[in-house]
Amino acid sequence: MAEEIQKFQVSIDGISVEVDAGTTILNAARQIGGDIVPPAMCYYSKLEGSGGKCRTCLVKVTKGSEKDPRPMPKLVASCRTTVMDGMEVQNITSPDVVDARKSVVEMLLINHPLDCPVCDQAGECKLQDLGYEHGSENTRYDFPRRTFERIDIGDKIQLHMNRCILCYRCVYVANQLTDTREHGILYRGDHAEISTYIENALDNDYIGNVIDVCPVGALTDKTFRFKNRVWFTKPVNAHRDCPSCSGKVTLWYKGADVLRVTARKDEYDEVEEFICNTCRFDKKETSDWTLEDPTKISQESVIASNHYTQFQPPAVIAENTPLKEANWEQLARTEKLK
Numbered sequence: 282m283a284e285e286i287q288k289f290q291v292s293i294d295g296i297s298v299e300v301d302a303g304t305t306i307l308n309a310a311r312q313i314g315g316d317i318v319p320p321a322m323c324y325y326s327k328l329e330g331s332g333g334k335c336r337t338c339l340v341k342v343t344k345g346s347e348k349d350p351r352p353m354p355k356l357v358a359s360c361r362t363t364v365m366d367g368m369e370v371q372n373i374t375s376p377d378v379v380d381a382r383k384s385v386v387e388m389l390l391i392n393h394p395l396d397c398p399v400c401d402q403a404g405e406c407k408l409q410d411l412g413y414e415h416g417s418e419n420t421r422y423d424f425p426r427r428t429f430e431r432i433d434i435g436d437k438i439q440l441h442m443n444r445c446i447l448c449y450r451c452v453y454v455a456n457q458l459t460d461t462r463e464h465g466i467l468y469r470g471d472h473a474e475i476s477t478y479i480e481n482a483l484d485n486d487y488i489g490n491v492i493d494v495c496p497v498g499a500l501t502d503k504t505f506r507f508k509n510r511v512w513f514t515k516p517v518n519a520h521r522d523c524p525s526c527s528g529k530v531t532l533w534y535k536g537a538d539v540l541r542v543t544a545r546k547d548e549y550d551e552v553e554e555f556i557c558n559t560c561r562f563d564k565k566e567t568s569d570w571t572l573e574d575p576t577k578i579s580q581e582s583v584i585a586s587n588h589y590t591q592f593q594p595p596a597v598i599a600e601n602t603p604l605k606e607a608n609w610e611q612l613a614r615t616e617k618l619k
């Protein structure tokens with residue numbers, strides 16, 4: 282008989298939820314959803330071992346458990362701390378947490394340049410969002426920032442190390458999704474940097490997923506770089522019969538052109554299913570895909586702004602694709618709603 286999983290009651294910002302023993306505070310918060318979910322720059326639910334690097338997910342445990350109600354002595358990383366029965370946690374209701382998050386953002390921005398106007402990640406960057414929410418107008422840092430040359434790691438991926446926050450997600454992707462990992466974090470402390478072994482190229486199938494998991498603009502898609510701002514593009518879910526991955530993607534349209542292909546992401550900006558390099562880099566024609574629906578974009582996202590009022594299906598696509606008329610009607614309808 283299957284062993285019964287113990288359930289724990291936990292309260293986060295006054296909202297109670299019952300979760301399996303072993304659940305982290307962050308995942309318990311995700312089960313509640315909404316504003317009380319701590320931000321996560323390094324944790325990624327699909328990558329084993331991720332988390333514990335960036336400290337953006339800090340929370341305050343005001344009651345340890347029913348058995349031992351003492352509060353935890355300092356703020357804890359919610360992605361790495363598991364819940365106890367009767368635990369009480371504060372996130373946005375704690376001024377200490379809000380203050381600490383502000384400090385973490387300040388620290389991440391010590392070296393990360395504020396080059397959002399020219400960065401391809403702008404509009405999809407978690408650090409940009411956190412910067413808006415918690416950032417200070419001025420820096421207190423007097424020393425020179427770390428700067429690096431831009432490196433082409435493979436013909437499709439650009440590494441811009443100045444922007445890297447050393448979250449390790451791309452290293453886990455290479456370790457867990459590809460046959461051989463050819464890059465990693467070299468050196469320690471202030472000298473730490475993402476690099477390939479002797480400037481190797483990252484060309485494993487599935488390595489393109491490092492672009493999707495990178496929370497900032499350190500790893501970008503060279504086939505899309507400087508082509509457009511993401512908020513001027515229209516994301517549409519599509520699929521194809523792919524022999525190596527699920528073939529479920531988001532196509533980012535500008536007019537009738539597919540400017541880039543990415544994996545689909547959930548509400549926490551995590552990839553739903555990792556996709557292969559062929560789907561990502563080599564299938565940029567509408568005729569390669571069966572189009573589904575417009576991708577749901579959160580109202581808060583800058584991608585939802587600007588272009589959701591007067592959408593017209595691109596004539597070229599409509600003529601060339603065996604696309605159901607209903608899809609475009611839905612697309613147009615959804616765009617008007619947003």
Ligand code: SF4
Nearest residue numbers: 445446448449451495
């Ligand atoms: S390159 Fe991106 S994904 Fe890799 S460690 Fe740096 S910030 Fe994280």
Ligand code: FES
Nearest residue numbers: 333335336338360
């Ligand atoms: S998300 Fe928890 S430490 Fe980075």
